[in-house]
Amino acid sequence: MPEIHVVRAHAEREGQRETTTTQVDDGTKAWQLFADEPEVIAARVGGALKDLAYDLVDGDEVEPVAIDSRDGLxxxxxxxxxxMAQAVQDLFPDAKLGIGPPVVDGFYYDFDVETPFVPEDLAKIETRMRKIIKEGQRFSRRVTTDADALAELAEEPYKIELIGLKGSGKSDDAAEGASVEVGAGELTIYDNVNRKGEVAWSDLCRGPHLPTTKRIPAFTLMRSAAAYWRGDEKNKQLQRIYGTAWPSKEELDAHLHRIEEAERRDHRKLGRDLDLYSFPDEIGSGLPVFHPKGGVIKREMEDYVRRRHIEEGFDYVGTPHISKEGLFHTSGHLPYYAEGMFPAFGLDGNEYRLKAMNCPMHNLIFRSRGRSYRELPLRLFEFGHVYRYEKSGVIHGLTRVRGFAQDDSHSYVTPEQAPGEIKHLLDFVLSLLRDFGLDDFYLELSTRDDSKPDKFVGDEDEWARATEVLAKVATDTGLELVPDPGGAAYYGPKISVQARDAIGRTWQMSTIQYDFNQPRGFELEYQAADGSRQRPVMIHSAKFGSIERFLGVLVEHYAGAFPPWLAPVQVQGIAIAERHADHLYDVARQMKARGIRVEVDDSDDRMQKKIRNAQLQKVPFMVIAGDQDVEAGAVSFRYRDGHQDNGVPIEEAIQRVVDAVASRAQV
Known part of the structure; x- marks a missing residue:
């Protein structure tokens, strides 16, 4: 009888797995192994995901895949x-199929249709989907040949193209999700089989899939949008329908609530409502401007992080916005990063580029004179404004722009100093994020993809040493460490800090990168203790990543209600009547003398409207004055949550604000 090795995560010991061996009959399928575990919807066999209809063979190492796991989702x-695609073709028989992969929190499918979908169409599609799900159609996998698939899918031009890409070895680069549809190796088609045993619908796909459509517990369609085939704007524009699916109705409802909350917190809307920044068409896409109130927040962020860098041993430097193109060849960014840079332009007989990164110029500062081991670690830092050519389709408010400022630093160290410097930088990063109210993190380790050596420079031994150093420092923090194979920069591996915001969304924030390649390209050297010339290791680190993006994240994290130390207006003075305005202006003068940002509303609006206006502007504190306050030399002190203390002496009111600002309290 075949012996099967069942692998499971240990219930009490995180990160550990247990293996048990069991005997099964010949012809046993994976679903029979997990028949008493309804949450299991697939299996991982020998490291590869398989349908539950997979036939087990002797020696298989099998791991259950639960519906609520990452793979299960x-x-x-x-x-x-x-x-969804089946429902679309039932309702719109002329629709041609593109690709339909899972994505974060959902899925989509692209269709070539004559008329764009409208909300009423989505409602009909969703109704048809529910009928298909209720029928309990079985997902059935079959292996086919290229020739048979081409004949069977002759009416599906986009599937035909994908089969051709498979034959050319380019399927993985075809588009997001194209490899999900085709994959490497054998070609497979999935049939949706009804209860009569008839094929109701088929699609080219590598799988795996659920056993039946009834295992889709909760879903909804979200929206439709235009999308270029294979993500290339030179190709035909298709119609993409987005949806989401979850293991339970409760989880679906929670997800939809998060979406509503995210819309309420959208930094683009709040930036407009709070008069923080804008994106004028006259300047260009992805190039924001900061208004006075947004400028206050940006300045506070810059002042804070500049001071922190100096406290952490960094020297502040400055570099220009453009450079001769040759500099980026020396650094290695060209040609590896050419698509992310603006095109070259001629000047004085030379080709110049807008800089997309600061590191090449910092290397020139290091190289400007001889260096001794006694100077290391040498830490350089600047607010370097860089420009990256993002495609117009991915530009998104402040979180994806074309021009931004990096709080960019580079540490030059001996190889022996590298682990300590990386720990120093990681501790610095985490403390900085906590000061801004982000305290839920995990780390991501981005490494080289050995299957694509042309995308990386340097030998494998150097990469292995660098990766080992980063992995150990990251592990020592005690934070969750998630692998990101193939996600490294071309010049070395990196640690990314992934921070969760107030509603649980994850944002990639700071990065720390180990670079042994640029020092070689720039021939950087220092004199060692024995008099020899040695090459330093370069550690890249951006704490905010970019000030613009970090600010956009903070706006959404706080829903615009910044803590007092960051708030553009910290105190709003509200006069109950015109005769109380002078009293409040005197209070405001005293507050400004203590460094408090304060405004006085002496308009003709009624007091309740003034309070409402201050609430809409997310002002942390209000000081209100009426006859009794003027007579007593006091104010009524109101907090953002609506709590109010009456008859607070002026000096005490001022001190309350000063203390809240100094403590960085999240009031």
Missing amino acids: DILRHSAAHV
Whole structure:
């Protein structure tokens, strides 16, 4: 009888797995192994995901895949995408299929249709999907040949193209999700089989899928949008329908609530409502301007992080916005990063580029004179304004721009100093994020993809040493460490700090990168203790990442209600009547003398409207004055949550604000 090795995560010991061996009959399928575990919807066999209909063979190492795991959610959502595509072709028989992968929190499918979808169409599609799900159609995998697939899918031009890409070895680069549809190796088609045993619908796909459509517990369609085939604006524009699917109705409802909350917190809307920044068409896409109130927040951020860098041993430097193109060849960014840079332009017989990164210029500062080991670690820092050519389709408010300022630093160290410097930088980063109210993190380790050596420079031994150093420092923090194979920069591996905001969304914030390649390219050297010339290691680090993006994240994290130390207006003075305005202006003068940002509303509006206006502007504190306050030399002190203390002496009111600002309290 075949022996199967079942691998499971240990319930009490995180990160550990237990293996048990069991005997099964010949012809046993994976679903029979997990028949008493309804949450299991697929299996990982020998490291590869398989349908539960997979036939087990002797020696298989099998791991159950639960519907609420990362892989399980992808399988659920990809199966929902197939059901959606089936429903679309039932209702719109002329629709041609593009691709339909799972994505973060959902799925999509692209269609070539004559008329764009409207909300009423989505409602009909969703109704048809529910009928398909209720029918309990079985997802059935079959292996086919290229020739048979081409014949079967002759009416699907985009699938035909994907089969051709498979033959050319380019399927993985075809588009987001294209490899999900085709994959490497054998070609497979999935049939949706009804209860009569008839094929109701088919799609080219590598799988795996749920056992039946009934295993889709909760889903909804979200919206439709235009999307270029394979993400290339030179190709035809298709219609993309987005949806989401979850293991339970409760989880779906929670997700929809998070979406509503995210819309309420959208930094683009709040930036307009709070008069923080704007994105004028006259300047260009992805190039924001900061208004006075936004400028206050930006300045506070810059002042804070500049001071912190100096406290952490960094020297402040400055570099220009443009450079001769040759500099970026020396650094290695060209050609590796050419698509992310603005085109070259001629000047005085030379080709120049807007800089997309600061590190090449910092290398020139290091190289400007001889260096001794006694100077190391040498830490350089600047607010370097850089420009990156982002495609117009991905530009998004402040979080994806074309021009931004980096709080960029580079540490030059001996190889022996590298682990300590990386720990120093990681501690610095985490403390900085906590000061801004972000305290829920995990780390991501981005490494080289050895299957694509042309995308990386340097030998494998150097990469292995650098990766080992980063992995150890990251592990020693005690934070969760998630692998990101293939995500490294071309010149070395990196640690990314992933921070969760107030509603649980994850944002990539700071990065720390180990670079042994640029020092070689720039021939950087220092004199060692024995008099020899040695090459330093370069550690890149951006704490905010970019000030613009970090500010956008903070706006959404706080829903615009910044803590007092960051708030553009910290105190709003509200006069109950015109005769109380002078009293409040005197209070405001005293507050300004203590460094408090204060405004006085002496308009003709009624007091309740003035309070409402201050609330809409997310002002942390209000000081209100009426006859009794003027007579007593006091104010009524009102907090953002509506709590109010009456008859507070002026000096005490001022001190309350000063203390809140100094403590960085999240009032």
